[in-house]
Amino acid sequence: MLQKLTAELYSSFDSEQYDKCQALLVPIKIELIKHGLLIPKVTNTSTKDQINDLKIAQRILEIGALSSLLTNNYQGFENYFAQLRPFYTCNGLHKRKHINTDATKIISLYLLYLLSQGLISKFHIELELIYNSPQYDVEQDKYLLFPINLESNLMEGNYIKIWKLLKEEKNLPCKEYIHFIDTLITALRFEIAKSLEKTYESIPISNCKNLLYLPQEQSDSSFEKLLRETLEVDNWKFENGIIYFTKNETELNVDNESVIKNVLGYAEQIESIV
Numbered sequence: 001m002l003q004k005l006t007a008e009l010y011s012s013f014d015s016e017q018y019d020k021c022q023a024l025l026v027p028i029k030i031e032l033i034k035h036g037l038l039i040p041k042v043t044n045t046s047t048k049d050q051i052n053d054l055k056i057a058q059r060i061l062e063i064g065a066l067s068s069l070l071t072n073n074y075q076g077f078e079n080y081f082a083q084l085r086p087f088y089t090c091n092g093l094h095k096r097k098h099i100n101t102d103a104t105k106i107i108s109l110y111l112l113y114l115l116s117q118g119l120i121s122k123f124h125i126e127l128e129l130i131y132n133s134p135q136y137d138v139e140q141d142k143y144l145l146f147p148i149n150l151e152s153n154l155m156e157g158n159y160i161k162i163w164k165l166l167k168e169e170k171n172l173p174c175k176e177y178i179h180f181i182d183t184l185i186t187a188l189r190f191e192i193a194k195s196l197e198k199t200y201e202s203i204p205i206s207n208c209k210n211l212l213y214l215p216q217e218q219s220d221s222s223f224e225k226l227l228r229e230t231l232e233v234d235n236w237k238f239e240n241g242i243i244y245f246t247k248n249e250t251e252l253n254v255d256n257e258s259v260i261k262n263v264l265g266y267a268e269q270i271e272s273i274v
Contacts, residue, residue, distance in 0.1 A: 045092030111147035
């Protein structure tokens with residue numbers, strides 16, 4: 001039964017029938033539990049056959065994670081990622097480091113998911129686990145380096161670098177990353193918007209469009225509508241082609257030296273391009 005279901009799962013995944021994969025995974029996981037293959041342990045990693053069976057179980061869970069992600073089932077993606085943790089850290093299964101493998105690809109996708117949701121604290125916790133694990137060689141892994149570089153540039157305000165990373169498909173280590181591009185671009189625009197309102201009292205709408213990577217031909221009214229729907233700009237006042245930023249007393253007292261430096265440098269780069 002398990003062998004037949006697994007073969008059908010592989011076939012469905014290869015043909016990109018991700019909804020079918022999700023349906024097949026329910027009975028498959030029941031079979032994995034029956035066979036004691038859902039969690040690697042000392043007792044089931046002692047023979048070559050046991051290790052081979054667990055590697056198949058790992059691949060099944062990886063398909064579960066990827067098909068969940070590609071059907072926008074983020075809770076399912078998180079659940080499968082949690083189930084994969086003991087497989088990825090099991091010395092009995094992996095004698096060598098994970099470098100450019102499906103394991104690091106899925107880990108990197110999880111990191112991108114955390115970034116896209118603004119879960120920076122969780123991102124750093126995951127990063128600490130990765131750096132402290134002998135299973136990974138971050139500097140040699142194209143998958144892990146992508147979200148790490150993305151987050152680093154985000155924290156430093158290197159918005160142009162982030163834009164190029166996200167918009168040039170050749171920069172993406174695998175096709176699954178495309179799934180997060182729109183959400184990450186929205187997150188990027190959110191960070192730029194917050195930096196702008198902390199730096200300026202007002203800005204021409206045309207300049208703001210450039211800084212947020214939005215087309216000049218977009219009408220001011222649709223631009224305002226888009227920002228109000230996707231970004232937290234309730235304190236922005238749009239009037240006669242100008243955006244006015246209103247600040248509360250706490251924000252006025254914040255030391256924004258680094259933010260100002262980042263945004264002004266970014267604005268100068270934009271002006272040199274446009």
